[in-house]
Amino acid sequence: MFVRIDLESDVPIYTQLTNQIMEGIATGELKPGEALPSVRSLAADLGINLHTVNKAYTILKDSGFVQIHRQKGAVVQSGGMPPADDAYRERLAEQLRPMAAESLGRGMSLEDWLAISRASFEQLKAKREGSQLS
Amino acid sequence: MFVRIDLESDVPIYTQLTNQIMEGIATGELKPGEALPSVRSLAADLGINLHTVNKAYTILKDSGFVQIHRQKGAVVQSGGMPPADDAYRERLAEQLRPMAAESLGRGMSLEDWLAISRASFEQLKAKREGSQLS
DNA sequence: GTATGTGTTATATATCTAATATAACAGTTG
DNA sequence: CAACTGTTATATTAGATATATAACACATAC
Numbered sequence: 632m633f634v635r636i637d638l639e640s641d642v643p644i645y646t647q648l649t650n651q652i653m654e655g656i657a658t659g660e661l662k663p664g665e666a667l668p669s670v671r672s673l674a675a676d677l678g679i680n681l682h683t684v685n686k687a688y689t690i691l692k693d694s695g696f697v698q699i700h701r702q703k704g705a706v707v708q709s710g711g712m713p714p715a716d717d718a719y720r721e722r723l724a725e726q727l728r729p730m731a732a733e734s735l736g737r738g739m740s741l742e743d744w745l746a747i748s749r750a751s752f753e754q755l756k757a758k759r760e761g762s763q764l765s
Numbered sequence: 766m767f768v769r770i771d772l773e774s775d776v777p778i779y780t781q782l783t784n785q786i787m788e789g790i791a792t793g794e795l796k797p798g799e800a801l802p803s804v805r806s807l808a809a810d811l812g813i814n815l816h817t818v819n820k821a822y823t824i825l826k827d828s829g830f831v832q833i834h835r836q837k838g839a840v841v842q843s844g845g846m847p848p849a850d851d852a853y854r855e856r857l858a859e860q861l862r863p864m865a866a867e868s869l870g871r872g873m874s875l876e877d878w879l880a881i882s883r884a885s886f887e888q889l890k891a892k893r894e895g896s897q898l899s
Numbered sequence: 900g901t902a903t904g905t906g907t908t909a910t911a912t913a914t915c916t917a918a919t920a921t922a923a924c925a926g927t928t929g
Numbered sequence: 930c931a932a933c934t935g936t937t938a939t940a941t942t943a944g945a946t947a948t949a950t951a952a953c954a955c956a957t958a959c
Contacts, residue, residue: 643946650863657870669905680948685906696870702905702956715871720881726864727885729784730857735889736791736830737849747854748882751861755869777917803934814919819935836927836934 633660636677644679648687656696656707658758664709667697767794770811778813782821790830790841792892797843801831804839 634651636644655661668676670684677684688705691697695713699705713719734744768785770778789795802810804818811818822839825831829847833839847853868878 645946650866653870654863654866657866671904671906682949683947686946688906699906701907701954704905712870712872715868715873715877719871723864723868724881724885727882728889729788730860731882731885732784732788732791732889734849734857735886735893736787736846737853738846739849741883741886741890743849744886745879745883747858748861748865749875749879751858751865752869752875752878755862755866756875759869779917804936805934816920817918820917822935833935834927835925835936838934 634673634677636679644683645686645690648684649690652687652691653696654755656712658755659762660758661707663707665707666703667705667707669704768807768811770813778817779820779824782818783824786821786825787830788889790846792889793896794892795841797841799841800837801839801841 633655634648636647638644640647652661652667661667667673667688670681670688674681674684688697688699692699692705696708697705698708698710731744767789768782770781772778774781786795786801795801801807801822804815804822808815808818822831822833826833826839830842831839832842832844865878
């Protein structure tokens with residue numbers, strides 16, 4: 632498995648898991664229809680509790696990135712990913728605002744801010760286009 | 766005071782406070798050398814506890830955005846804001862990554878991502894250039 | 900048809916964070 | 930001296946995080 636958990640981080644384990652799995656889906660490392668490890672096996676692999684993994688899976692299910700077949704397990708959403716609709720864009724802008732404020736406060740230019748922002752997105756996009764043909 | 770606290774939010778009160786004061790500094794609404802309200806008066810204004818305000822002030826002091834004169838109170842940093850050095854830029858990129866991943870996963874284009882990112886920064890910058898002459 | 904493997908649900912516990920409530924202290928200012 | 934700073938200390942409540950065990954419903958494999 633590609634997941635790495637940092638137990639020293641102040642980011643909750645279930646959040647680290649959620650983020651990394653979502654990143655795997657976004658980059659195409661995990662393809663639609665592909666099965667995720669069972670909550671028990673992934674928990675055992677990572678040396679964490681089953682419920683911690685389950686919490687991450689539930690968040691991904693509620694946000695529409697995975698489907699959960701009660702007895703088959705969790706699989707990457709195959710019926711189309713959730714859209715970047717207006718509600719999401721608002722949430723995103725809300726999250727970005729304090730980060731933009733701190734950057735502006737530290738004297739960062741718009742160009743620098745956009746360069747870092749662009750790099751974050753392009754790195755993931757490049758990974759996706761490298762691992763598959765779309 | 767310009768601060769608005771949302772008690773329903775899942776964002777901790779001290780974080781909301783920290784963010785809004787930092788935004789005030791970034792936009793120039795709060796100018797270098799300007800005094801912040803005392804922890805007691807701001808707490809009373811917002812209907813929250815003195816220690817919650819103090820926690821926000823301490824975070825802002827530790828990150829270099831305000832100075833605290835033990836008996837005069839907290840004032841906006843007048844000796845230059847903390848720099849946007851490499852360490853900060855790394856932290857920023859770290860924070861942006863999961864957001865970029867979700868946006869990519871939802872099918873957002875680089876252009877859309879940059880547009881939202883740019884808007885977040887420019888709104889604050891415009892506010893700053895509107896409230897002062899620099 | 901029993902065994903195994905899914906997610907799910909239920910309790911219980913330990914630890915940490917967030918927020919509040921009081922109280923007191925040290926040092927400045929009016 | 931009185932009033933105001935931030936600071937420190939102690940205590941309590943509530944919630945989040947993470948763990949541990951156990952059991953359940955249901956499908957599939959032997």
